[in-house]
Amino acid sequence: MSEGPFIDAVNLRKSYKVGGNRVKALDGFSISLDEGEMCALMGPSGSGKTTLLNIIGGLDSADSGTVMVGNIDVGKLNERQRALFRKKNVGFIFQFFNLIPSLTAMENVLVPQMFESGRSGGRAEELLERVGLRDRMDHLPRMLSGGERQRVAIARSLINDPKIILADEPTGNIDSETAKAIVSLFKELNDEGKTMILATHDRLVAGRARTMVRIRDGRVQRGKRPPGQGTIHLKSGGE
Amino acid sequence: MRGDRRAPGLGKDRMAKRMGGRSLGPLGYIIKDAWRKRSRSVLSLAGIASLSFLFIIFSSMDEGLDRYFEEREDDVGIPSDEEKALDSLRGTMNSWNYLITGLCLGLMVLVVANTAAITVIERRVELATLKALGLTSRQVSSLVLGSMFVIIYGGIAAGTLLGLAFVPLLDRVEFTLWGEGIGFPMAIDLSMILAALAIGTLAGIIGMIPPLLMVSGPNPAEVMKNV
Numbered sequence: 001m002s003e004g005p006f007i008d009a010v011n012l013r014k015s016y017k018v019g020g021n022r023v024k025a026l027d028g029f030s031i032s033l034d035e036g037e038m039c040a041l042m043g044p045s046g047s048g049k050t051t052l053l054n055i056i057g058g059l060d061s062a063d064s065g066t067v068m069v070g071n072i073d074v075g076k077l078n079e080r081q082r083a084l085f086r087k088k089n090v091g092f093i094f095q096f097f098n099l100i101p102s103l104t105a106m107e108n109v110l111v112p113q114m115f116e117s118g119r120s121g122g123r124a125e126e127l128l129e130r131v132g133l134r135d136r137m138d139h140l141p142r143m144l145s146g147g148e149r150q151r152v153a154i155a156r157s158l159i160n161d162p163k164i165i166l167a168d169e170p171t172g173n174i175d176s177e178t179a180k181a182i183v184s185l186f187k188e189l190n191d192e193g194k195t196m197i198l199a200t201h202d203r204l205v206a207g208r209a210r211t212m213v214r215i216r217d218g219r220v221q222r223g224k225r226p227p228g229q230g231t232i233h234l235k236s237g238g239e
Numbered sequence: 240m241r242g243d244r245r246a247p248g249l250g251k252d253r254m255a256k257r258m259g260g261r262s263l264g265p266l267g268y269i270i271k272d273a274w275r276k277r278s279r280s281v282l283s284l285a286g287i288a289s290l291s292f293l294f295i296i297f298s299s300m301d302e303g304l305d306r307y308f309e310e311r312e313d314d315v316g317i318p319s320d321e322e323k324a325l326d327s328l329r330g331t332m333n334s335w336n337y338l339i340t341g342l343c344l345g346l347m348v349l350v351v352a353n354t355a356a357i358t359v360i361e362r363r364v365e366l367a368t369l370k371a372l373g374l375t376s377r378q379v380s381s382l383v384l385g386s387m388f389v390i391i392y393g394g395i396a397a398g399t400l401l402g403l404a405f406v407p408l409l410d411r412v413e414f415t416l417w418g419e420g421i422g423f424p425m426a427i428d429l430s431m432i433l434a435a436l437a438i439g440t441l442a443g444i445i446g447m448i449p450p451l452l453m454v455s456g457p458n459p460a461e462v463m464k465n466v
Contacts, residue, residue: 016464050464054460057371059370059371059458059459060460060461079376080377083370083373083374083376084373086373088373090373094368094463098364098365098368098371098463100268100368102271102272102274102275103271107263107271110262111263111268111369111372112372112373112374114263114264114374115264115374121262160373
């Protein structure tokens with residue numbers, strides 16, 4: 001474990017052009033998280049949650065500000081290095097699962113390792129068993145329910161054993177019973193040491209996270225951590 | 240898991256499911272992708288096959304005429320009306336040769352570019368997801384390129400085989416040319432097949448440039464934001 005925060009995002013700014021206007025997605029957002037943290041990002045749609053996840057995960061770049069993950073300055077990586085960074089360190093989970101329709105559950109889990117010479121189905125099988133889908137591994141996504149698809153997506157996010165899991169509205173498209181099981185799975189993963197950031201509207205999900213950050217208009221509105229569980233560094237506003 | 244309803248298995252998915260394996264490589268992905276979009280794949284393949292067929296038939300006519308006159312190089316007898324007609328046609332065929340080759344290449348480029356562009360636009364979220372999961376732009380591009388080359392070479396193989404099967408039949412047919420009934424000499428040569436492959440490869444390279452730029456261009460986060 002490295003000294004200092006594991007994820008350190010400082011003064012992030014990001015704006016998008018929507019129509020003729022520039023919309024600020026992040027407006028001087030800063031956050032520091034320790035390794036093994038489980039953080040819930042809450043806030044209304046368009047508040048900047050997804051943008052923050054994308055920037056931390058190296059999927060997007062900030063207009064200004066820095067993101068350090070471990071000792072890596074994510075903003076300074078080129079496109080290829082970012083792809084490798086994502087592959088090695090980050091597991092993404094999306095609201096709409098983003099499974100490949102023509103591939104079975106097993107093959108979907110193996111997608112991140114598609115170009116690796118030593119790929120094997122062994123780990124994918126283990127992961128599918130872990131998420132309770134051993135008997136569904138040869139099924140196509142359209143033959144699975146929403147909860148099952150999300151569990152395939154979770155197994156896929158774990159195939160390269162990443163240190164960070166970034167989940168964008170992971171329970172946004174599944175029923176509440178299934179959501180509970182998904183949240184328990186997240187908790188398990190966090191207990192194993194995975195650093196998790198979950199963007200969510202769901203209080204159930206946020207309630208299980210040790211840290212909760214409310215975002216509004218690209219700024220930290222409020223940060224909360226139960227007493228006696230380390231420190232969270234939240235700086236609202238920016239310069 | 241309670242409350243987690245399972246969707247029933249669908250009959251039309253049986254084949255795709257059966258193709259499932261315990262490992263996934265780029266080739267497996269490409270084949271499954273072609274299978275998923277089989278109606279479009281078959282349509283594009285048929286287009287390329289027709290052009291290859293046209294190219295093979297025309298080339299075998301050209302080759303047949305050349306061989307016919309090569310065999311008669313030492314024949315100093317007065318040419319018959321049929322020979323005169325063939326000689327006249329030979330000149331036309333030679334000048335048309337480039338035109339037909341260019342036409343086949345141009346149309347193949349259109350087929351490839353159109354099919355690939357539609358594929359990339361339709362699958363922009365899937366391709367962005369692949370990038371999000373850690374595949375580099377080059378790897379994603381190679382998957383798209385691979386899918387198209389399966390169609391291109393599949394089409395060329397089908398068109399060439401069909402052409403090769405038709406050449407002996409056409410060789411026996413008698414045409415009426417300028418009032419004369421003539422048997423049209425046709426011949427097959429390995430160079431025709433190689434030329435068809437070369438045209439297909441060139442069409443693939445040219446036709447894939449715009450779609451590949453589309454693949455490498457957009458930021459995956461931007462694409463997924465608009466889902």
